[in-house]
Amino acid sequence: MSRWSEGTQERARQIIARYPEKRSAVMPLLYLAMSEEGYLTGDGMEEVGRWCEITPAQVLSVASFYTMYKRERTGQYLVSCCTSITCMLLGGDDVLHAVEDESGVPHGETDDDGLLSVEHVECIGACGGAPAVQINYELIEGVSPEKARQLVRWLKKARPDVVNSDEMQALFGGRTSFDWGISEKSGAIGPYPAFQPLGTVGSEAAD
C-alpha cells in the first residue's frame, strides 16, 4: 500500500519501466518522494525502497550523498547562492549575505513560515555569469547584492507558484554567460528541479 498519490504512483511506474533493474530508478524516485512531501522524509525513503526493492538503508546511502536531496523541511523557495571560486571572486559572498540579511534566514536554514530556505552551494556551472543564484534550481546570473535583496522581497510578496529562470533573469539578473537563445516557458513548482517526468514542472501562467 503506497502512501503516494495515484498520480505519483503512476509516474513511479513509468520511471521504473525505463530501467532494466528497479533499483536503478532510485534517484528519480527520490525526487518524486520529495515532490510528494516537499522534502525527503524517512517515510518517503522507505517508500522509495519498496518501489526499488532495496532497503531503506540503501536508499539513505544514495540520498545522503547528494545535497540536492533535502532531508530537512525546505521552504517553498530554495535560494541557492554560489560561493565557489568564480562567484566568490565576483562578490558571491556579498550576494549570500544580502540574501541572508534581507530574508532573515541564515544559510542552511528555513524561515518559520516555510517560505524561504537559504543555502550556499558549490559551483553551479554558471561561472561565466558569476555571481549566480538559483531559486528552486532555476538559474539567475550576474546577480548583485542589491538585486538579490529585490529578489527576496519579490519572492515574499509575489509568491509565484512557478519560478522561471528567464523571467527572474529579466527582473533580477545582470550579465549572463551567453545568450541562452530559446526562452524557457516553464519553471519549477517547488524546491526541487523541474523535470517533466517527475511532474515538478510548472507552466508560466503569465503568457
Add this chain to the structure above:
Amino acid sequence: MSEAKLVTVTINGVESQVPAGELLIKAAQDEGTYIPRFCWHQRMSPVGMCRMCLVEIETPRGPMMVTACTSPVSDGMVVDTESEEVKKAQEAILEFLLANHPLDCPVCDKGGECPLQDQALAYGPGESRFVEIKRSFEKPIPISELVLLDRERCILCALCTRFSEEISGDPLIEFQHRGNTTEVNTFPDLPFSSYFSGNTVQICPVGALTAKPYRFRARPWDLQKVESSSLQDTAHPRIEIHASQNEILRYTGVDNDATNHGWLSDKARFGYEYLRSDQRLTSPLVRRGGELVEVSWTEAIDTAANRLDLIKSEDGGEALAVIGGAQGTNEDAYAISKFARVALGSNNVDARLDDALASHFLSASVDRATIADIDDADTIVVWAPDLKEEHPTLYLRVRRAAQELGATLVVIHPRATGLDDRASHKLTYRPGGGYELLDELANGDHPEVSQAFAAEKVVALVGIASHADGPQLAESVAALVRRKAVHAKLMPLNSRANTYGALDMGLAPDLLPGRVGLDTIGCANLAASWGDIPAVIGRDTRQILQGLDSGEVRGLVLVGADPINDLPEPSIAVDALDAAEYVIAIDLFLNDSNRNADVILPASGFSEKEGTVTNVEGRVQKVNQIRPAPGQARTDWAILDDIATRMGVSLGLASAEGITKEIATVSPAYEDLTWDSLEWDHRDGIVVPIHGAQAINHIPVALQGSKAPTAKLTLHVARVMYDNGVRLQHSPSLHKLGPGAVAHLNPGDAPSIGARDGHTIKVVTTRGEGEFTCVLDEGTPTGVVYVPFNQQGASSLGSDPVVRVTTS
C-alpha cells in the same frame, strides 16, 4: 570440474604456476606471499577500496602500481610486493587510515587480533604527521540487539556492507553521508536485525563492529581455543570455541569449503550462553513423596535401574521406550540405541519428535546430495521449511548458488521465504494443498518449473514446509523430482542438529546403527556385538506417547527432549506425560516435559564432551571439549552405561573414543572412521557412507495425499530461528529476538476480520486457541494465517490447518 588452466607468474623473483584468472592477492597467498589487505575477502567480490594491497607489476612502460585484490593474474606477470615504492605506498595508506582512527586499542575488543593493528605494525610508518583533530562520533551505537558500532574506528573497507548485501541478502547497513563524512550506519530506527549480523563483527578488520555478548569480556590472548562443529545448525558449521576460565565467551566461524565458508547464523554464533546458565541441572534428582530431592549418582542410578528392571520383568521391553538423542553426539546416540535394544530390550526408540520425514528416507544413501552439490547445480528446488529460519547454512549456500553461480532456483512454500528474492520461480500454495500443487507439477501445469527440472544437474532440498500436509508430502515431492529429473540428487531436511547422526546410530524404531534397517539381516549382523535384540519394529515417538497414555508403555527415558514444546501436536505429549507411570529424564535443564519426571539426571552439554556428529549431508565431524560439565553432570553415554550395568547388562561403553571405535566396527556406513582421521587428515569431516555401503536403498515414492481444506482461512505454523526452546530460553541475548506470540495475516484479509496491525486477535483451531498480536504482512498470502512455532507467551494451535480468527 576440469582442471583450471595454469599461468606462470613471478612473485618477488620466484616463478610459480597459478590458476589463470585468479586474483593476484589470492594467487600470491596460495604461493606463500602475503599481501596486506583490509577490504578483500576471499568469499566476497573485490572492491579495491582500501588500497592496502598495492603491489608493483612490470609493464612495457615500466613498473606500475596496482591493487592486487582487483588484478587477475596473467601469463608472464612479474610482481614485486616488497619494492621501495610498494613500501612507501603501504606506509602512506596506513598513515591515511590511522589519521582518523582513534588508536584506542587498549580498550578495544579487537586489540590483539586486529588486522589494522597488526598491519600498522608490520607495514606502517610508525609515526603520523597528522596533528589535526580526528573524527569523533557518539559511541558505541547499538545497530541491533547483538551488534554495537563505534564509527570512529571504522576504516570504510565495506566488508560489513558487502557481506550483508552479497552474502546474507539483508543490506540493512550501508555507507551513509558519503564524502568527507562517510560512516557505516543503518536507516534511522531500522536496526541491523539480520540473522547473520555476527559475521560482520568477525570480519570487520578493526573494532568498529563488536558483539554485545562478548564486548569487554576478554582479551584475545587470554582465550583458550578449540575447533568444533556447531550443533545449532543442521549443516554443522565449523566453529572455534573460545573460552576463558572454563567459561565460553564466543564462537567464531571457521572458513571451510565443505559447509559454512566461515559464516555462522547468529543463533550458531551466540548460542552458548545457556551452557553457563545457573539453571543448569548439576546433581541427580529423585522424586520422593512428590518432591524432587538431590541424591547421589549411585542412588539415582539404582532407583532408575530398579524400576526399569521391574517393568521389563513384568511386561517386557515393549513397555519401555526412549525419546530423544538428536541434540547430542553420535556416541551418545549410539549409547541410547544400544541401551534401548540391549538393556531395555526394546525398539521403542525415536530421536524424531513426530515432525520428521520417514526414517528410511532421511537415512537413505541413494542419490543423496552433499552441500557442495548445491554449488554445482543447474537447478535447485527448495520445497521445504524456510531455509533462512531453519537451515541457515544451507540458506547461504543456496542463495550464493542462485546469485553468484547461476543456478535456477525454484522455491515452493506456503508463504514468503528468505530466498524469494533470488528465486527464478516461486510457487505458493495453501497449507494442506501441497498435493494439489504436486499434481499440477506432475501434469506440467507450470511449464517454467518443468523446464527447470529438465536441467542436467538438479538438486532438491525437501522437507516439511507445512505440517498441514504431513511428512509424506516431502517424499512425494522427491519422487516427482526424480521422475522429472532422473539424476536429481536429494537432500531430505529435518530440524534438530544431529538428527542425521542419531538416525545413523539407529535412533528410530525401524533402524539399526550404520544406516541399516531393522530386519532379520540387520539384527543378525549386529548379534555378534549386541547379542540378541528384539526384531519387531518398535514404536515411533507418537506411538510411544500414545502407549504411555494408554498404559501399554509404562516407562519412558527422555534424553534431551521436550516433546511438549516440540511436537506439532503438543496435546499428545501433554496427555502422555501426565499419564506416564515412570519417567527418567537425562537433560541439561528442567523443561515442561521432564519437570514431573521421577528421576532427573544432569547431562553434560556441547563443548563439555568430545565426540562425533553427522550433518544433513552425512558429513561426520569431530566436536571437542573445552570446559568441564557443571557440578556432577555426566555424558549421556556414561549415564546409560551405568543404568544398564545396574540392570545387570553390560553395554561395555568405556570412553567416547571407544564408542566411536565400536561404531566403526558394527556399522558399515561408519567403517574405518576414527578420531585421528577427523582430527588430522579430515578437519572438515568425512561424508558417510565411507565405502559406498548403501545399506538403506530407500527410493521415495509418491503417496496419495489430502485435498486442501476448503476453510476460508488456513493455518500455517512454522519454526523460526529464535523460538522458546529450552536452550534459547537460557540464552538471554538470543531469546529476546524471537517474534513472540504473533499471527500474520495478509492485509487483504484484515478488513473482513476486523484485524488491525499490532492489535490482538484470537486464533482458534480444533486443537487449541490463543491470543496473538496481529501482523499484517504481504508475504502471507490471502486465506492464510501464519503463526511462528513455539514462541514465548504463545499458546499452541496444533497442526490442523482449519482456523478461525476473531478480534476478541
